[in-house]
Amino acid sequence: MQGNIACAEGALAAGCNFFGGYPITPSTEVAEHMAKKMPKMGRTFIQMEDEIASISSVIGASWTGAKAMTATSGPGFSLMMENIGYAVMTETPCVIVNIQRGGPSTGQPTMSAQGDMMQCRFGSHGDFSIIALTPSTVQEMFELTVRAFNLAERFRCPVFLMSDETIGHMRERIVIPEIVETKNRKPLEKGKLPFEADSDLIPGFPVFGEGHRVHVTGLTHNAKGYPDTTNHKIHSDLVKRLVEKVESKRHEIADYDILNNDAEIVFLTYGPATRTVRQIIKDRPDLHIGHINLRIVWPFPEEVLSEFKSAKVFIIPEMNLGQISREAARHTNVPVLSLPKLGGEMHNPKELLLAMEEYL
Amino acid sequence: MTPSLEEWYRQERMPHIFCTGCGNGTVINCTLNAVVEMGWEIDNTIFISGIGCSSRAPGYVATDSLHTTHGRALAFATGVKMARPEFNVVVFTGDGDLSAIGGNHFIHACRRNIDMTVICMNNMIYGMTGGQGSPCTPVGAISTTTPYGAGEPVFDLAELAVAAGANYSARWTTYHVKELTKAIKAGMETPGLSFIEAMTQCPTSFGRKNRQRQPSDMIEHMKNHSILLSKKKRLEEEGKSVPDDTFAVGEFARRNRPAMGVYKK
Numbered sequence: 261m262q263g264n265i266a267c268a269e270g271a272l273a274a275g276c277n278f279f280g281g282y283p284i285t286p287s288t289e290v291a292e293h294m295a296k297k298m299p300k301m302g303r304t305f306i307q308m309e310d311e312i313a314s315i316s317s318v319i320g321a322s323w324t325g326a327k328a329m330t331a332t333s334g335p336g337f338s339l340m341m342e343n344i345g346y347a348v349m350t351e352t353p354c355v356i357v358n359i360q361r362g363g364p365s366t367g368q369p370t371m372s373a374q375g376d377m378m379q380c381r382f383g384s385h386g387d388f389s390i391i392a393l394t395p396s397t398v399q400e401m402f403e404l405t406v407r408a409f410n411l412a413e414r415f416r417c418p419v420f421l422m423s424d425e426t427i428g429h430m431r432e433r434i435v436i437p438e439i440v441e442t443k444n445r446k447p448l449e450k451g452k453l454p455f456e457a458d459s460d461l462i463p464g465f466p467v468f469g470e471g472h473r474v475h476v477t478g479l480t481h482n483a484k485g486y487p488d489t490t491n492h493k494i495h496s497d498l499v500k501r502l503v504e505k506v507e508s509k510r511h512e513i514a515d516y517d518i519l520n521n522d523a524e525i526v527f528l529t530y531g532p533a534t535r536t537v538r539q540i541i542k543d544r545p546d547l548h549i550g551h552i553n554l555r556i557v558w559p560f561p562e563e564v565l566s567e568f569k570s571a572k573v574f575i576i577p578e579m580n581l582g583q584i585s586r587e588a589a590r591h592t593n594v595p596v597l598s599l600p601k602l603g604g605e606m607h608n609p610k611e612l613l614l615a616m617e618e619y620l
Numbered sequence: 621m622t623p624s625l626e627e628w629y630r631q632e633r634m635p636h637i638f639c640t641g642c643g644n645g646t647v648i649n650c651t652l653n654a655v656v657e658m659g660w661e662i663d664n665t666i667f668i669s670g671i672g673c674s675s676r677a678p679g680y681v682a683t684d685s686l687h688t689t690h691g692r693a694l695a696f697a698t699g700v701k702m703a704r705p706e707f708n709v710v711v712f713t714g715d716g717d718l719s720a721i722g723g724n725h726f727i728h729a730c731r732r733n734i735d736m737t738v739i740c741m742n743n744m745i746y747g748m749t750g751g752q753g754s755p756c757t758p759v760g761a762i763s764t765t766t767p768y769g770a771g772e773p774v775f776d777l778a779e780l781a782v783a784a785g786a787n788y789s790a791r792w793t794t795y796h797v798k799e800l801t802k803a804i805k806a807g808m809e810t811p812g813l814s815f816i817e818a819m820t821q822c823p824t825s826f827g828r829k830n831r832q833r834q835p836s837d838m839i840e841h842m843k844n845h846s847i848l849l850s851k852k853k854r855l856e857e858e859g860k861s862v863p864d865d866t867f868a869v870g871e872f873a874r875r876n877r878p879a880m881g882v883y884k885k
Contacts (some may be wrong), residue, residue, distance in 0.1 A: 262634070320697060
């Protein structure tokens with residue numbers, strides 16, 4: 261199965277019942293598969309007029325209780341930024357798939373990249389926090405798409421599946437489990453205000469049409485949901501809560517594998533480079549290489565770095581100019597070596613072996 | 621028993637933020653009167669808006685309401701209506717929100733002919749940001765970004781909705797309260813997208829700069845410069861000239877193109 265199809269199948273298994281999208285290479289197969297499957301399942305697929313409309317329709321649908329998703333790539337992702345902030349501010353569960361391609365601008369539509377890793381974290385204006393997942397296999401395209409929905413439902417924030425052309429267009433054999441664990445957003449309890457957070461910092465969700473008579477706005481709002489835009493405490497408390505509800509659970513959200521935590525040379529990877537490192541570990545058992553594979557990059561699981569007590573270097577191959585390397589470097593005193601690669605191809609084993617030579 | 625007009629208002633949100641003499645309240649009243657006549661339920665109706673003075677209106681309506689981003693109300697509304705066609709969906713928007721930043725969503729919502737009611741409070745200006753020119757600011761009118769008089773030709777929103785495919789399109793003004801209410805109701809009764817353009821006065825940002833300082837000056841101006849669409853057509857048929865400084869009011873379309881999101885019980 262192709263990676264993009266596995267993503268669509270994962271979404272359907274997770275209960276996605278609304279898809280709003282716009283065609284863009286190399287993500288289009290996600291929308292095409294949803295267009296084929298959803299009408300037959302009594303779910304809603306709509307091709308919108310652009311990516312701004314796509315994310316808007318997704319957020320609108322989510323307020324009716326739908327599990328809603330869109331899929332895009334760099335240029336479309338840039339267009340979505342304002343409304344991603346709206347989803348953050350209004351605490352709307354939604355899943356945004358970005359099959360990354362070479363940027364900036366139209367760049368390399370058919371080639372792979374990971375250049376939007378910082379954009380998904382910081383691209384919309386204002387302070388906020390989000391969750392981003394990074395599959396490195398077709399199997400993970402399925403599994404992490406399911407997780408993305410479950411995390412969006414739980415944390416009520418935009419959740420990103422930050423994949424790339426390599427994994428999106430890769431074909432691998434996958435196992436689709438008979439039972440997929442799905443989660444639903446916590447409903448608003450009677451007597452509680454619509455934006456009054458519980459002890460987990462997350463309010464119950466007032467689905468439209470159930471009599472809550474909720475007002476939803478991107479303006480700074482109070483617990484009732486009503487605009488209150490000049491009170492500095494209300495604004496500060498709200499923004500801090502939106503960040504803290506995710507960041508305070510960073511260790512719980514974290515999802516990574518580690519190998520050889522006594523190694524001196526440690527690779528930290530996500531997406532395609534994970535495959536390259538796994539290949540050299542298999543080919544060169546004599547080298548005793550440490551490896552961290554991140555399945556969730558945001559919130560960044562900084563604690564993983566301290567599990568490697570003997571590390572002399574963290575080598576981070578990325579298909580960008582070192583976006584996550586910079587994030588890793590601020591959490592450790594161990595040297596971080598960024599191995600950027602642009603142009604559309606994933607790292608090959610030779611490049612990684614060459615980079616680690618001076619640390620052997 | 622269906623809810624009364626008072627029940628449709630979120631009374632705890634009063635006083636509202638609209639300026640003295642603003643016409644938006646009139647449009648909200650006409651809309652809610654139409655809703656009452658329709659016999660809709662509060663909990664089965666969703667009001668949606670974008671950004672601008674008009675877009676603050678759903679905050680004063682008792683239903684579930686979605687106050688979204690600038691220009692995007694129709695795209696959000698598309699998501700709501702296509703996910704749950706059983707809801708009655710009403711969008712409040714303004715001339716800037718709908719026809720400048722939201723122009724693409726406007727024509728596509730009309731093309732899809734999604735079963736919802738779109739009410740545009742056209743005050744011919746960006747009121748919320750202090751009176752900049754919009755695509756509906758009349759040629760020659762003064763605004764803060766057209767200090768020497770607006771020079772760009774304007775959109776005819778009611779005609780645009782017809783051309784783009786809406787099943788219902790009408791234009792009235794805040795002077796024509798009864799006609800406006802009837803048009804909104806007729807729109808709500810028509811399956812598919814209904815577009816009602818309500819010309820409204822903005823004495824603060826428009827009137828003050830254009831020698832219509834009093835709210836009544838602007839209402840009188842709209843009264844005196846509007847011409848019934850049927851009369852305009854008749855004059856044209858008879859080969860007579862239609863005065864340049866008038867705009868047509870009335871029903872521009874009521875038809876039965878294929879529509880989306882129509883709820884089948």
